[in-house]
Amino acid sequence: MNGAVKSSRERVLERIRKANLKAAAPQESIPRDYDRTSSQTVDRTLALFEERLRDYDARIFAVRREEIAAKAAEILNAGNRRRIAVPAGLPAAWRAAGVEWIIDETANHELSFDVLNDVDGVMTAATAGVAVSGSIVLQHGPTEGRRVLTLLPDYHLCVIEAGQVVETLPEAFARLDPTRPVTFFSGPSATADIEMTRIKGVHGPRFLDVLLIQD
């Protein structure tokens, strides 16, 4: 008789094994007959992306790469947004004069929550866009910044390349690095908890503008 007490880990694993031995049905392979590629042209995909973003009251502007800084400055000024946080890796060429850029340096020079709570918005790049759902995907690399950067400010200006936009979710997943963190944004936060009336902007940015780089 073994005097050692089994850990919960061992007990749970043992229960699982016994249960599966007794009751598991044979496993067939997973049928993946769902749509995994695009059925649309690139133009239709981009048009769909734009349409879905507009459904969320997001604005989207097509620009050429060299126009990014100017367009960003124009949008920010028009919205009276003067102090904008940016990740350290955001290309300097995107940061026009006339806006106060507050850089979120890495390690020990990062912006405090109070500062982030106080800025007028944040500007980042993106990893992917999903047209069907109007979703933007970040993986929080140097041009996208740590996750709190796109959480506390009330406004997000997101720069995404046309080549990063795909039609379907499986196509997006094919492009993601599974080892990095992922955040999907699909419209501003919303609640329907009070009488099923959908209210936007509970927490997280309530306003989104997208610059779509089309060269």
Place this chain on the structure above:
Amino acid sequence: MRIALFITCYNDTLFPRTGQSVVRVLERLGHTVEFPLEQTCCGQMHFNTGYRREAYPLAKRFVETFADAEAVCIPSSSCVAMIREYYPALAHENKDAEMAAGVQRMLPRVFEFSELLVDRLGVTDVGAYFPHRVTYHASCHGLRSLHLGDKPLQLLRAVRGLELVPLENVEQCCGFGGTFAVKNADVSAAMLTEKTRAVLNTRAEVCTACDNSCLMHMQGMLHRQFAGVRTLHIAEVLAGAEDAPA
């Protein structure tokens, strides 16, 4: 062809006119109806109430009774669902290889009444006459287990004189659910009230369906309310003729 009729225990006892109507329609179409007298019950009531053990011999009895039938016609979609969905499992659980084989042989030959007409006999016009305003309720088993689709509606649309009106929320359960109607009588009545409201909104005189269980439930409240609406199994509508009003 020769068609064996499984009338079902509750139709046999409570709705004999439904069985008579099935016979009339099939004979009108030139077929011969057989009625194996050994039949009793498919076992659904016991099975669904948790008396699974007691359902097994009844299921086995059904398979044996109809083993030689060319086609089995059943004017009750819940009984057909029981046979299709759970007879194989009952045979398997009771390690009854003979019954399992019998079930497999029999399954392709078992039909709910509207399935028999449309799929097996290939007819939608059965020569019926029924000059009334009618609405159709889609019984849950017919809808979700048998996927009857619009077969019953195809049959009803071919009936001369029949004015068909759609039922709102047609797919919503009437609240019968077998012993549920009694064990959860209050919720069942609440569900039936919604169904009743939908039926009354159609201003139909007759509500029809493929299952007398639903119709019995619905008629129960319509009758209580003196609503001036009656329920009638689809077989009885289809049996209607100028000289034999339903």
Place this chain on the structure above:
Amino acid sequence: MSPRAGQLVQLNPKTAPPFPEAAKADLRDTQLRRNVARATDTIQRKRGALVAEKTDWQALRDAGAAIRHEALANLDRYLLQFEESFQAAGGTVHWAANAAEANRIVLGILRERDAREVIKIKSMTTAEIGLNEFLEQHNVAAYETDLAELILQLGKDQPSHIVVPALHKNRQQVRDIFARTMGLPELSDDPEALTAAARQYLREKFLRVKTAICGANFLIAETGAVTIVESEGNGRMCLTLPETLIAVVGIEKVIPRFADLEVLLQTLPRSATGERMNPYNSIWSGVVPGDGPKDMHVVLLDNGRTRVLRDAIGRQTLQCIRCGACQNACPVYRQSGGHAYGSVYAGPIGAILTPQLEDMRHAQSLPFASSLCGACYEVCPVKINIPEVLVHLRSRVVDRGRRKLSSLFDQERAGMMMMAAIFANRRRYEAAQRLARTGQSTIHHGDAWYHWLPGMAGRWTETRDLAPLPQQTFREWWQQRGQQ
């Protein structure tokens, strides 16, 4: 005003009243019934439109069911893979055999960090184990940050729906709760104003409280990642701002691969809220350097799940991804609301999960709280055959009853045995038919319908009439016809 209003609803399956009794009271709450019908109609309508648009919907369901099936069939392997990957990324994995142990583990982590308050993301798993109450008993304040959970917490109430937990409350009730507890006597009942009040009330907590507790929608074995699917952004707040994050997660939540999310993140939002995608999804593994909590824990919870796994028919229950579509489709839930199920898990999934987690000792009325209409199975994104499990659990309840002496006196059992004997034999069956008619003729004459019947049959006649037995059965007519 419902007879149950004002009483604190306890969602404890061990003590909750049987479903028929609880439902009877809640059926009289007109506000609840209206809210439930409206909420479920809204989501069903939106869901229906999106499913119609998604031409590969059935293929997604097939894939989703297979993914969840595979995860359960290899659960030990995938949990170990998750543990290894998560810990390699700097996280800590704990294993809890039951609710009490999970609560102790969480409290232990909090005590080590001297945490007296925590912010929480809505988690049915933490509700299942009664974590908030446990923490309160040990002087730790747990603040709910989902708007619905906030409403329920401040109003001292319980959830009634998986996805829209406070749907039984109207705006005036919410206003009253907020005005009282947030000190905002001038607050209007406009939903925008209510939401803004909640936003402000919670932001203070998000920025201050250093420890958070959450659940998880999925755990990914391949990458050791936690996945949180949410609408309001409070999830993102809780998983990026604090220093310590503890996720309490049922062992069944694991999925094999990162790419499997491409299926489930298509079916879950459409099923849960009728959206192509919910506002925020967060996926991350362990500790992300320089980004978010430095101290990341996952507590894996059994609490009866391995018992469910042992049942060949019942185990499919664990495939559930908590979308709530079954509740929205259920015509029973539509009338009764969620509280009548006496468990944090309500509706069709609650009817099969709760009794199984309790080893069929409690919540025995739940498998019978269904008309077996099948609407739930039709909408389930991972194809759980809920009617099949309900019927199976009914036989487990009956079989438990068979072993007891009291079954000898059980009316239903006696009736069922008698009917089984009658159906087993043609002569007996025909004799029973004749006997029933004879019996009827002693108490009833003519064609008039019954308005009242004694005993169990009386439950029918409370609200419905019943036609008398016809004078001739079908088989009598048939045999007579044959003699002509």
